[in-house]
Amino acid sequence: MTKKLSLETELVHVDDTNTHNASITPAYMSATFKAKDLDEMGPYDYTRSGNPTRSALQNHLSKIMKAKHVYALNSGMAALDVIVRSLNPGDEVVAGDDLYGGTDRLLTYIKTFNHIKVGHYDTTNLELITSKITKDTKMVVLESPTNPLIKICDLKAIADHAHKQNPNCVVVFDNTMMTPLFMSPLELGADIQYESATKYLNGHHDIMAGVIATNSDELAKKIFFVINATGAGIAPFDSWLLLRGLKTLALRVERQQENAMKIAKWLESQNIKVRYPGLESHPQYELHKKQCKGTGAVLSFETGDVAVSKRIIAACELYSVTVSFGYVASLISLPCLMSHASISAETRKEREFPEDLIRLCAGIESADDLIEDLAQAFKVAGFR
Numbered sequence: 001m002t003k004k005l006s007l008e009t010e011l012v013h014v015d016d017t018n019t020h021n022a023s024i025t026p027a028y029m030s031a032t033f034k035a036k037d038l039d040e041m042g043p044y045d046y047t048r049s050g051n052p053t054r055s056a057l058q059n060h061l062s063k064i065m066k067a068k069h070v071y072a073l074n075s076g077m078a079a080l081d082v083i084v085r086s087l088n089p090g091d092e093v094v095a096g097d098d099l100y101g102g103t104d105r106l107l108t109y110i111k112t113f114n115h116i117k118v119g120h121y122d123t124t125n126l127e128l129i130t131s132k133i134t135k136d137t138k139m140v141v142l143e144s145p146t147n148p149l150i151k152i153c154d155l156k157a158i159a160d161h162a163h164k165q166n167p168n169c170v171v172v173f174d175n176t177m178m179t180p181l182f183m184s185p186l187e188l189g190a191d192i193q194y195e196s197a198t199k200y201l202n203g204h205h206d207i208m209a210g211v212i213a214t215n216s217d218e219l220a221k222k223i224f225f226v227i228n229a230t231g232a233g234i235a236p237f238d239s240w241l242l243l244r245g246l247k248t249l250a251l252r253v254e255r256q257q258e259n260a261m262k263i264a265k266w267l268e269s270q271n272i273k274v275r276y277p278g279l280e281s282h283p284q285y286e287l288h289k290k291q292c293k294g295t296g297a298v299l300s301f302e303t304g305d306v307a308v309s310k311r312i313i314a315a316c317e318l319y320s321v322t323v324s325f326g327y328v329a330s331l332i333s334l335p336c337l338m339s340h341a342s343i344s345a346e347t348r349k350e351r352e353f354p355e356d357l358i359r360l361c362a363g364i365e366s367a368d369d370l371i372e373d374l375a376q377a378f379k380v381a382g383f384r
């Protein structure tokens, strides 16, 4: 077909040929592949270097992410680890100040042990962040919207500035929250887009996975070298599960977003301070709308009291108390004790991180049930 297909259609049609014409890409559970003869080794020899199920996944993601090169890895953090290995001691990295807790931990590691200079800044302040990106900046690490603070950065403006200062500056963008459905960071100027596929891309909380996408042949070569050298590539069965999860990405995320919007509006109607990019009250509502096609399904709100927040979370019956997001069921968490506990209390205070902040990740349930559950939890907790 020559007509350009929409992403919803592309997601469910996997191009793959296999020996027996199986309708679903098989999981090639083999660490090794036999050579036909010594002169013709074939495309696969060892799964650390390549596996047909991983290739089918990467080719599929390549269409979805509209990227020339895509690599699938063991986890989102393995993806970032592979990316930052291109840095050398003394190199300068400019990063956001509300990044995922694990990202913060890995950047602190390379700062401490690899002697790479890492600075964290408020990415919502365009003047500040661009003033920190100079001709000496080798890499910029961004995330938008962040969670749980739901901070939004102007990717195009920051990437344009970085490339003007230093054409070789690598702008890295974590697109876990928006997914390729709602945001195309490479089109907005990022050199590398990576995502934790543990979240929405897979959607069922049964595997860990990460994805890296780039249109640069040179960066792709370095990335593949590290993956092959370290064994960070995704395993065959996990590739197979991720291929399955991806087919329902659009259905899941659109419903989750619809639920998040209803919950956000209900919370706001209770005079609660809510952070969600779909609400006009969000300070960067317009900027987000300019660079994304959707607003996602993660929101956060404040109660004014950590003890009240803890009571609300304990009283919820439908929301699982867990880190992570992107699962088909709804989740609730207190980030300062959970996903963001790896950031010290002192740093959290410095970055104005409210300790009472509750994060909600909407699932695909009925929005009415989700709102009713929150209302009863508020009552039990003596809130509102």
Ligand SMILES: *Cc1c(COP(=O)(O)O)cnc(C)c1O
Residues within 6 Å of the ligand: 075, 076, 077, 078, 100, 102, 103, 143, 174, 176, 177, 195, 196, 197, 198, 199, 208, 209, 210, 324
């Ligand atoms: C979960 C997450 C990661 C890390 O991915 P893992 O698959 O858990 O290693 C990175 N960035 C964001 C925004 C995340 O939510």
